[in-house]
Amino acid sequence: MLLSFQGVRKTFGFFAALDDVTARVEGRAIGLLGPNGAGKTTLMKICLGLLAPDAGDATVLGLDVRTQAREIRMRLGYAAEGAGRIPGLSGLESVAYAGELCGLRRADALRRAHEMLDLVGLDESRHRGVEAYSTGMHQRIKVAMALVHDPALVLLDEPTTGLDPESRDALLDLIVRLRDGDGPAVLLSTHLLHDVERTCDACVIMQSGRVRFAGPLADLQVARLRTFDLRTRGPAAPLAAWLGERGCGITHGRRDDALTVRLPESAEPGLIWAGAAASGCALWHLEAQSASLEEAFLEAIGPNP
Amino acid sequence: MIDRIFDIGYRRLETGARHRFAPWPIARTALLLAWRRRATKVGLLFCLGNIILFGGMIVVQVLMQRFDDQTMADAALAEAVFGTAQEVFSSFVQVQFMTCAVALAVIAAGFVADDRQAGAFELYFARPLTRMDYATGKVLATAAVPLAALVVPAFGLWFVAVGGTSAVHGKALWSLGPPTMATALCGALWLTGAVIGISALGEKARTVGAVFVAVLLGLSAIGDALPAAGFPQFGYFSPVRDLRTVADALLDVGPRSMGIAILHGGGPLNGSAWLSLLALVLQSALGFGALHWRLQREVVG
Numbered sequence: 096m097l098l099s100f101q102g103v104r105k106t107f108g109f110f111a112a113l114d115d116v117t118a119r120v121e122g123r124a125i126g127l128l129g130p131n132g133a134g135k136t137t138l139m140k141i142c143l144g145l146l147a148p149d150a151g152d153a154t155v156l157g158l159d160v161r162t163q164a165r166e167i168r169m170r171l172g173y174a175a176e177g178a179g180r181i182p183g184l185s186g187l188e189s190v191a192y193a194g195e196l197c198g199l200r201r202a203d204a205l206r207r208a209h210e211m212l213d214l215v216g217l218d219e220s221r222h223r224g225v226e227a228y229s230t231g232m233h234q235r236i237k238v239a240m241a242l243v244h245d246p247a248l249v250l251l252d253e254p255t256t257g258l259d260p261e262s263r264d265a266l267l268d269l270i271v272r273l274r275d276g277d278g279p280a281v282l283l284s285t286h287l288l289h290d291v292e293r294t295c296d297a298c299v300i301m302q303s304g305r306v307r308f309a310g311p312l313a314d315l316q317v318a319r320l321r322t323f324d325l326r327t328r329g330p331a332a333p334l335a336a337w338l339g340e341r342g343c344g345i346t347h348g349r350r351d352d353a354l355t356v357r358l359p360e361s362a363e364p365g366l367i368w369a370g371a372a373a374s375g376c377a378l379w380h381l382e383a384q385s386a387s388l389e390e391a392f393l394e395a396i397g398p399n400p
Numbered sequence: 401m402i403d404r405i406f407d408i409g410y411r412r413l414e415t416g417a418r419h420r421f422a423p424w425p426i427a428r429t430a431l432l433l434a435w436r437r438r439a440t441k442v443g444l445l446f447c448l449g450n451i452i453l454f455g456g457m458i459v460v461q462v463l464m465q466r467f468d469d470q471t472m473a474d475a476a477l478a479e480a481v482f483g484t485a486q487e488v489f490s491s492f493v494q495v496q497f498m499t500c501a502v503a504l505a506v507i508a509a510g511f512v513a514d515d516r517q518a519g520a521f522e523l524y525f526a527r528p529l530t531r532m533d534y535a536t537g538k539v540l541a542t543a544a545v546p547l548a549a550l551v552v553p554a555f556g557l558w559f560v561a562v563g564g565t566s567a568v569h570g571k572a573l574w575s576l577g578p579p580t581m582a583t584a585l586c587g588a589l590w591l592t593g594a595v596i597g598i599s600a601l602g603e604k605a606r607t608v609g610a611v612f613v614a615v616l617l618g619l620s621a622i623g624d625a626l627p628a629a630g631f632p633q634f635g636y637f638s639p640v641r642d643l644r645t646v647a648d649a650l651l652d653v654g655p656r657s658m659g660i661a662i663l664h665g666g667g668p669l670n671g672s673a674w675l676s677l678l679a680l681v682l683q684s685a686l687g688f689g690a691l692h693w694r695l696q697r698e699v700v701g
Contacts, residue, residue, distance in 0.1 A: 143526050145699070165528045173526040177519045183433040195425035196527045210411060240523075245413035278410040 096157060097121050097248060097280055098142065100306075103151035105137055111304050112137040116151070118299055118309035124274035126291030126312075127284040128392060129301035135284045136176060138301070139250050142282075143173055156247055169197065172241030172249035172279065176256070180236070186221040186228065187212060190239045197244035204243070211239035216265055230257030238266065248280045249273070255290055270294040292388045300395045308395040315391045321358045323367060326380035328352070333374035341366065355384075422529055426537025431544060434507045443503030447549035450499050451556070454492040458557050461485060462564040485561050485573055489580040490647040493554060497587040497643055498616075500549045504595045505612045508542045510605025512596065512691065517603045521698050531695040538691070542596045546588035554584040579650035586646055586677065590639050590684045597687025600694035616640075627668065635670040639683060642676035649673035 096119055103116040113134045127135050140146040142155045144164025153160045158167045181189060187208055194204030212221045215235040220228070225236060234254055241249050251270070255263045270281050271294050283295060291298055291312075298315065300308040308315055327334060331354045335345045343366070344357035356367060364383075371378045434440045461483070483491075515521060524534055558580050562573045595612050602608035616639065623638020635641050648669060670676045 145522065145525055165530065168526060169528040171526075173522075175519075175522045175526065177522065180518060180523065181429070181433070181520055182514065182518050183436060184429070188429075192425060192429055193523070193527065195420075196422065196524065196529060198420050198422070198528065200420065201425070207413070214410060242410070244527075273410060276410060277412055 096154065097125070098282070099152075099154045100138075101152045103138075103141065103148045103153050105134075105141065105146060105148050105304075113141070113148070114304040116301075116304070116306050118306045120297060120299055120309055122280070122295070122297035122311070124270060124281040124283065124295040124297070126295035126298035127282055127301065128286065128288065128291055128298055130286060132303075133301040134304040135301055136252055137304075139173070139252055139282070139284060142250065143168060143171060169244075170247040172244065172246035174234075174237035174241040174249070174251045174254055176252040176284075180225045180233065182226055183224065185224055186217055186232070186236050186239075189225055189236055190221075190243050193240035194243040199244060207243050207245075208239070211243050214242070215239045215269065216262075231259060231262045234258055234266070235262070238269070242279070246279050248282060250282045250284070252284045253286075254283070255285065255287060267294050288388045288392055300392060312388070315388070315395065321360075322384040323356050323358070323364065324348075324380070324382050324384060325354050325356060325367065325378055326350075326352050327354075327371070328377040328379055331376060334370050334376040337370045337374045338367070341370070422533040423537035423540055426524075426534060427540035427544065430508075430511050430538060430541035434511075434541075437506070439506040440503075443506050444549065446499050447496065447503055447553075450492070450496050451549075451553045454488055454495075454557060455553075455560065457483070457488050458485065458561050459564065461488065462561060465569050466566055485576055486651040488561075489554065489557060489576060490583070490644075490651045492557060493550065493580070493583045493587055493647050494640070494644055496550045496553065496584075497591070498640070500546050500587070500591055501595075501616050502613065503549060504542070504545055504591055505609035507545050508595045509599055509602075509609035509612060511538050511541055512599040512694065513602045513605050513608045516694075516698075525699045531692075531699055534699075535691055535695060539592060539596055539688070542599075543588060543592040546591045550591075551581065551584040551588050554580050576651065583643070583647040583650055586680050587643050590643070590680045593684025593687030594639075595687070597690035600691040624668070627670075632671060635668070636675055636679040639680060641667065641670055642680045645670040645673050645676040646680070649676075 098118070098120040100116045100118050103113055104111065105113040116134070116138065127138065129135050137146060141148050141153055141160060144160050144167060147161065155167045156170055158170075160167060181192065184192060187205070190208035190211055191201070191204040194207050195201060199207060209221075212218075215238050217232060217235050217239070220232065225233070228236065234257060238249075238251065238254055241251065255266055258266060267290060270283060273279060273281055274294065274296065281294070283291065285291060295312060297311045298308070299306060300315075325331070325334075330351045331347075332351070335347065335354055338356055339345050341362070342359040343362070344359075346355040346357075348354060358364065358366060367378070367381065370376075515524070525531075555577075558573070558577045562570055562577070565573060594615065595608075598612045598615065599605075599608050602611065620638045620640045623635050623641045626634035626637075644667060650673070
């Protein structure tokens, strides 16, 4: 199991950043989605052992965050959202230094740093001081520093913030390549749904310190596939009444032969056919609503309490 | 230029033991960054100036002694002008202590403060480092400056004196080595503890440097003024006075000679060398305590 949380709670004063977080996450690339202040960064820091949970249990790569924090950090890479750089060092030195801090020998760290900088697309600028870097270059350096020691899981906190479209595209490509290749698993924290949709195979949706969804992306979108648009030959009122009695959500269209039906959790789409037969309405159009991640996300987080 | 990603691809590293002494890269990088600043080189040049000056005095003493041995001239007159080896060692440690303090204010003031200001704690502690690794690395880097500018040159001066003097005088000089080293180490300990402690409390290197020098001067002023006003116990607050007391007690320095007095006039001493030593150790412990407190506050585990 990549990540597992059981009743994790973390408060800062009176503010509960995480409140009874329970989730089990598996996958090669996991999106950690949520609006600002949802608790994403706090959860990442708990994974790293940078923050201790007030209550609950958390494991990363099967290791306990309270007792095996150092072992976890040995196998984790982290690209923080904030500055997190050493002023005065060049890009190459920064990445090599990160490798050395993880136990690589100096020569190995330098060689590996060159590889990682090639990977993230920092060419000759790697020899310049990091203070002179643009925001996008900083993001790339942070990713290179997170990858330099070959971790089993890399945590990327808002890595596409401040990137131009081309660089963003390249970074998302990198995540896809890591996911599909031999690279580390990726936990991508972001509020950009498109980034998750493009790169991840699973996601955790958080809001107000709680997990609203955790699982494969496909599962999230399937939930949306329970809503259907239908048209009948003649008025749809009898069908609407029949389905309404069985717990379906009914929205009437502008025309009297148009309906939007939302099936309850326990019902199968065959219920609509049964209703049409029972109410004597002939269906001539039936279509499941398209399931964009944005709609699914908004549905998962629900109204802000 | 169009940046292309994945020109090389991701290569897995061979798994294997990766346990290295983690503080070493931290110390080395801190010193490397300090070395890149011009102020560091200027500070170290001042330290080098003292070494050359006191080294010259030792050489003159050695030559005078050899001259005395051959001509049987009045050795007392030479001593009155150029002093004894004890005086040179004691004065060197005290003068270099102050010079080193100024150098440390520009070299090491940002060792922890800069990391705090740049938000680099996360960078360190998201990696398999403990607070002890980080603290050891930073203390090593800080201690390297007084070790290189104070302790090693003190040993060098003693080595030159012992090696260069005649067999007759050399015997007496052998016993000066350990007390000279001990005094220099006391000074280095205080400097390291104080600057790393203030750096841990501050956020801007320049402010930390200024505060460090102000603390040293302030404590020295208190330690000199209040004993003169009838409160001798306040003398132990002054690290300069404490070091002077320890140095003079260990090296058994008598009245200052003319040559040494020009460079370093000495000054009043505390009543007990042991209490002075204890005061130096306690003050440096306060500095290390401040570093410990900062790391406990900022980092879990």
